[in-house]
Amino acid sequence: MIDIQSSESLSSFAIDRVGVTGLKYPFIFRDIETGIEQPTVGAWTISVALPQERRGTHMSRLIERLHEQSQQAWTLDLLYQWAETLAAPLDAQLVDIKVEFTVFRTVYAPQSQKPSFLEHPMVFQVQTGPKPQKIMIVDTFVKTLCPCSKAISERGAHNQRSLIRAHLLYPVDSQEVSFHALAQLVESCASSPVYPILKRADEKYVTEQAYDHPGFVEDVVRSVAQKVVGLEGLKGFTIEVTNYESIHAHDCFARVTWQSPRHPDVNVSG
Amino acid sequence: MIDIQSSESLSSFAIDRVGVTGLKYPFIFRDIETGIEQPTVGAWTISVALPQERRGTHMSRLIERLHEQSQQAWTLDLLYQWAETLAAPLDAQLVDIKVEFTVFRTVYAPQSQKPSFLEHPMVFQVQTGPKPQKIMIVDTFVKTLCPCSKAISERGAHNQRSLIRAHLLYPVDSQEVSFHALAQLVESCASSPVYPILKRADEKYVTEQAYDHPGFVEDVVRSVAQKVVGLEGLKGFTIEVTNYESIHAHDCFARVTWQSPRHPDVNVSG
Amino acid sequence: MIDIQSSESLSSFAIDRVGVTGLKYPFIFRDIETGIEQPTVGAWTISVALPQERRGTHMSRLIERLHEQSQQAWTLDLLYQWAETLAAPLDAQLVDIKVEFTVFRTVYAPQSQKPSFLEHPMVFQVQTGPKPQKIMIVDTFVKTLCPCSKAISERGAHNQRSLIRAHLLYPVDSQEVSFHALAQLVESCASSPVYPILKRADEKYVTEQAYDHPGFVEDVVRSVAQKVVGLEGLKGFTIEVTNYESIHAHDCFARVTWQSPRHPDVNVSG
């Protein structure tokens, strides 16, 4: 049967990325610290770079390789190592894999100590080739309380759910931070963590805790950046905080990007 | 050219609705109170009921009819009247039209009186045929503050952005309420309205106003229901309030449905 | 500590539903046919009806009960049984639980027999109380090819990805159909199934299969309805087919609703 994809291209353009996207496929997350495995659902993008002279790629091969790994539990580093082994069978100079998934972290209500599972949307992205890199994105929901509102009001202060996105860029030879450790670090910069289960004593605690620790979106993003910059092995990061403002129908956000002086080439885009 | 859609169906099933959906087309909203016209973007669903013996409908005709009305500004009633005129040309016993759009309402910051435009997602839905009805849905963003948190905490109280959805069902011969009037009525049941622009004096006002008017999601939904039930001409309604909880990563909601004793047949589904 | 939620309500409105929504929590799906368990991520809505005289519900209890069931694998019936046990501890006359999740089904490419996992978005919804019911929604992606385009064109025919949503309503004492069996039944009504992995021989097969089995959105929805009506134990159903039209930027859809003559009271809303 004719293989058109393998025919020659007359275009003067190489293709930066070509592949599959929006592919829902099982994903098993392995906690790098504890080794505990968490089966979840991945939304995969698997792509390659295509040189100027090649007309097309064989998309089915991307998913065949993924299917063979159905039982694999992934850390960021294992995903990178696997991507490296794919270049040859996919006849590609560069393999780019991104998987978005949700993991759960056990949290304990601050007074009753009731346990529950808090969701964290996450992303693993790895890229082989001449500029190899590994990216881990961890989303953490928190509570923020406005310092201005507190300072100018005789009672109360507006507060809201916020999302803190930590986008961490690693060189190939560094190991990523544990998502548990990162989430705790991030939460410590907000007015308060959030919890699925709060009994009344916990609600009182969280309310007062938030009131006692106000922070602008600018304060929180800087505080997270200050802590993340101390993590080992990073090439760079982007921290973005979004406040789902309780006094507006729109959101506020702030973003800080940093690149390690030891990796001046890095291109960090949040 | 052969017309397969018009051929006979051998199926024993009539089709409740068949048509187009997800169709982005211009929509001009006419304020029923002031007559002011607001051009916006509609996401249209236009469908008909198809009797058992007919194989298919001619989808293109639905959009041709819509295109002819490009310059029309719509109230809910005008949309219903137009739907009635479509039944014959579309050879349908029942026409069902739904359009989702966003309108803006001028609001004034409570102290500085700074004007700004607040978004309201809305829906118009009309259905002709044996059970004719007109539905208007208006979404209003507000602020709610938790009475429990306020009562048990020594300082502060958690609060958040909330969405109040009013789903109003009208008989064919009633006129819908002005969306301005409805939005103000809805806002008055929350801890505070929200505003795009708030200067510091306004922020102080909103913070204290919310602190002084706490309300559970249950309180707010009942308060809105109590006011909406007094509107003229309604067959029924569903009010739903969703709190984007600032102490959780999930939301809370409450829903009240009511049907007029004068329209006992009505099926209100939120 | 004061318990405001338990205080009396002065409102004249009972609350149809109040609870939590948008709660991401682990969900283990148990295949009713094979017993195989599939861990996945649930988006939960857990709510109760609140009588007129009660001011509020205790939301944290809903999640505490859910957390206790973390190790449970769920069929629709097990979820219903659990909901029934919740009414007393939640002090509610009616418990309504809805969970949305994605499961995977192994499919085999039609010629190469290459296995892969096909995603199926699903919903389980159970409601206790005076009108108890169980709902299972299964989404199946398929391919449809237009009979009109085929008939009038000298070569080719437009075709597209379609989504078939089967919304099945069960009485309390019936067992739901296996989602595998349902998915195969649904796929057999389309122009062709879709597959994550297709080698060239498979692609040829699927292309010709679809060309030989054209179907309007009206044909497909009726064909599915005709087969689903033969399933055992149903109270009613809604079948909805949406075509992501390849010749338009909008979609087409058709919907058929049916209620069993043995359950004339049923209110099926898709």
Place this chain on the structure above:
Amino acid sequence: MIDIQSSESLSSFAIDRVGVTGLKYPFIFRDIETGIEQPTVGAWTISVALPQERRGTHMSRLIERLHEQSQQAWTLDLLYQWAETLAAPLDAQLVDIKVEFTVFRTVYAPQSQKPSFLEHPMVFQVQTGPKPQKIMIVDTFVKTLCPCSKAISERGAHNQRSLIRAHLLYPVDSQEVSFHALAQLVESCASSPVYPILKRADEKYVTEQAYDHPGFVEDVVRSVAQKVVGLEGLKGFTIEVTNYESIHAHDCFARVTWQSPRHPDVNVSG
């Protein structure tokens, strides 16, 4: 009243961007070619860079400035010019404005010449400061037909709706291309345009046209790139094509990025 935002920051981090996002506000699009104005709904992000020593920005000022421009119709260049005037009143070295909106283009069915409005999601983004730039993103829905499927199958060929995103980067002193011209250029690279209204003769035409002009996602992205590279005044671009595959439940995509040799510093990120 105390102005906390204006106080000093002790952080060692400057903030790349801080501002409002998800703000729905009216937007009037002015066609650069015809001058015709199209009122639509914008989703705005307005942000500034904040130096290390400043604690916070005054978010309300961003929206006050926007509100003053309610009657303004915008080209990309007018938006840039306005952004430049904002730096001083916002006390910011850099202003970054992004607005997402939907516009409509009149298209004519290829045989019947029936007119209808086709939606185009668009983005305008402008950035002042040391690296000023203007970005225009235009999304165009088209139809693509698979050359492999056509070549290996005895009849038919799978085809689908596709989305072509053209992300064009302009230097400050260049004028953007007309979105009409760009959309036509993009459509000419697909197997066929799509249309809201197609009568049977049109459907036949589109079906055969697509069958006669097959193209892989790789072919289409290269073809668009080849044409876009000839547009005047560009600093760079990213073209991305996404096929909503009719034989899969997932999508395929390809992306080409180009930077002008006259602007070697440019950082184009799709």
